[in-house]
Amino acid sequence: xxxxxxxxxxxVNGKPRSARVPARLxxxxxxxxxxxxxxxxxxxxxxxxxxxSVMLDGEPVRSCLMYAVQAHGHRVTTVEGLAKPDGSxxxxxDSFCETHGLQCGYCTPGMLIASQGLLNSNPSPTEExxxxxxxxxxxxxxxxxxxxxxxxxxxxxxxxxxx
Amino acid sequence: xxxAAFEYARATSTAEACELxxxxxxxxxxxxxxxxxxxxxxxRLVRPAWLVxxxxxxxxxxxxxxxxxxxxxxxxxxxxVERDDALAARVPxxxxxxxxxxxVQTRNRGTIGGSLAHADPCAELPxxxxxxxxxxxxxxxxxxxxxxxxxxxxxxxxTSARPDECLEEIHWxxxxxxxxxxxxTEISVRHGDFAMVAAAAQVSIxxxxxxxxxxxxxxxxxxxxxxxxxxxxxxxxxxxxxxxVTDAAHAAATETEPGSDLHASAEYRRHLAGxxxxxxxxxxxxxxxSL
Numbered sequence: 072x073x074x075x076x077x078x079x080x081x082x083v084n085g086k087p088r089s090a091r092v093p094a095r096l097x098x099x100x101x102x103x104x105x106x107x108x109x110x111x112x113x114x115x116x117x118x119x120x121x122x123x124s125v126m127l128d129g130e131p132v133r134s135c136l137m138y139a140v141q142a143h144g145h146r147v148t149t150v151e152g153l154a155k156p157d158g159s160x161x162x163x164x165d166s167f168c169e170t171h172g173l174q175c176g177y178c179t180p181g182m183l184i185a186s187q188g189l190l191n192s193n194p195s196p197t198e199e200x201x202x203x204x205x206x207x208x209x210x211x212x213x214x215x216x217x218x219x220x221x222x223x224x225x226x227x228x229x230x231x232x233x234x
Numbered sequence: 235x236x237x238a239a240f241e242y243a244r245a246t247s248t249a250e251a252c253e254l255x256x257x258x259x260x261x262x263x264x265x266x267x268x269x270x271x272x273x274x275x276x277x278r279l280v281r282p283a284w285l286v287x288x289x290x291x292x293x294x295x296x297x298x299x300x301x302x303x304x305x306x307x308x309x310x311x312x313x314x315v316e317r318d319d320a321l322a323a324r325v326p327x328x329x330x331x332x333x334x335x336x337x338v339q340t341r342n343r344g345t346i347g348g349s350l351a352h353a354d355p356c357a358e359l360p361x362x363x364x365x366x367x368x369x370x371x372x373x374x375x376x377x378x379x380x381x382x383x384x385x386x387x388x389x390x391x392x393t394s395a396r397p398d399e400c401l402e403e404i405h406w407x408x409x410x411x412x413x414x415x416x417x418x419t420e421i422s423v424r425h426g427d428f429a430m431v432a433a434a435a436q437v438s439i440x441x442x443x444x445x446x447x448x449x450x451x452x453x454x455x456x457x458x459x460x461x462x463x464x465x466x467x468x469x470x471x472x473x474x475x476x477x478x479v480t481d482a483a484h485a486a487a488t489e490t491e492p493g494s495d496l497h498a499s500a501e502y503r504r505h506l507a508g509x510x511x512x513x514x515x516x517x518x519x520x521x522x523x524s525l
Binding site for chain 1: 235236238240241242244265268272273275276277285289290295309313336337338339342343350393425426469
């Protein structure tokens with residue numbers, strides 16, 4: 072059967088992107104399979120694991136629980152959009168490397184989006200606030216401790232740099 | 235884990251959404267935040283022929299704090315309600331309950347009306363609506379009507395809203411006594427999951443510490459969230475001492491008819507209903523006393 076296609080225009084990582092998509096195409100599938108932004112991972116596909124987290128208009132959301140057609144007219148930031156303009160890693164990404172905040176890496180894009188979302192609104196979070204912010208993201212490797220340390224380190228570095 | 239094919243329409247006004255519902259009948263579903271509907275569609279538990287997206291309807295997103303109530307548009311995001319200090323001052327149970335709802339990512343997208351219309355008997359916001367006696371304004375192409383929470387929730391995942399109706403607005407009663415305290419608590423397997431059992435309470439006390447109004451209820455212990463207005467009325471005039479609170483909570487627990495499932499037996503849920511209702515009432519009392 073042929074499905075109706077819907078025109079969408081979305082700002083993805085600062086660039087305007089347009090496409091025609093079937094209504095049932097999830098935002099994460101559009102990002103990965105049509106835009107080749109494979110940094111965002113697909114885990115459970117039903118809103119439990121958090122691996123697919125992206126920012127929608129600056130706020131973390133699950134991209135498996137949105138259809139691409141719904142992103143029309145909005146801004147999406149994926150993990151690719153967190154890096155500095157020259158492609159080098161952001162303070163937060165570098166802090167994840169520094170503290171071993173990842174092992175297999177599957178949850179990492181979602182963890183980065185969730186913790187960047189926290190730091191954007193709260194530059195000096197408590198440990199409890201960090202744990203709450205990443206509470207919707209599952210990691211089966213680290214035990215979370217080094218991820219919490221990464222966010223704490225990033226917050227300290229950002230405060231020092233004034234960035 | 236991909237949704238079955240459906241037709242999609244993005245409504246730009248409530249009137250347009252109602253007209254789309256009228257036209258497409260029972261095969262159409264409203265798409266609000268999608269935090270429950272989209273997973274159900276991904277698992278193909280539901281396969282609507284049409285989705286009517288109400289996310290871009292500006293008139294459904296607002297918070298208005300008035301003298302004796304707060305009004306919220308049905309498509310107001312949970313994160314907006316959570317952050318609103320004026321609302322938290324007048325209807326504190328909303329922020330207290332939202333602390334238990336999902337995660338940052340789901341509250342950024344999830345809506346107040348979506349949670350109420352989904353009517354999961356374990357969900358937090360339906361319990362708050364039931365305990366406070368919130369009123370739901372429903373609109374269809376034929377007109378509007380208002381339903382009390384008690385009439386709105388009709389069973390597990392079921393409401394009295396007709397397939398052609400759109401939940402438009404929710405009225406949350408605000409209590410006028412200065413010394414009013416409320417509390418929300420629950421037990422779940424993991425924080426952010428639906429509750430095994432949840433409890434919410436709100437009490438007002440006079441200058442002498444005597445209860446002048448009380449309301450409480452439990453979720454997860456029946457097909458709908460449950461409130462116990464008759465038992466709560468017996469607390470009026472008492473000093474809400476621990477014995478009175480425990481009696482009320484246990485009387486409520488014996489009225490519950492929870493089911494058994496993988497997560498908890500009916501017996502355990504009934505036990506939790508009593509323990510958590512007492513805990514919520516005591517916390518609400520302490521907050522009222524501190525004012």
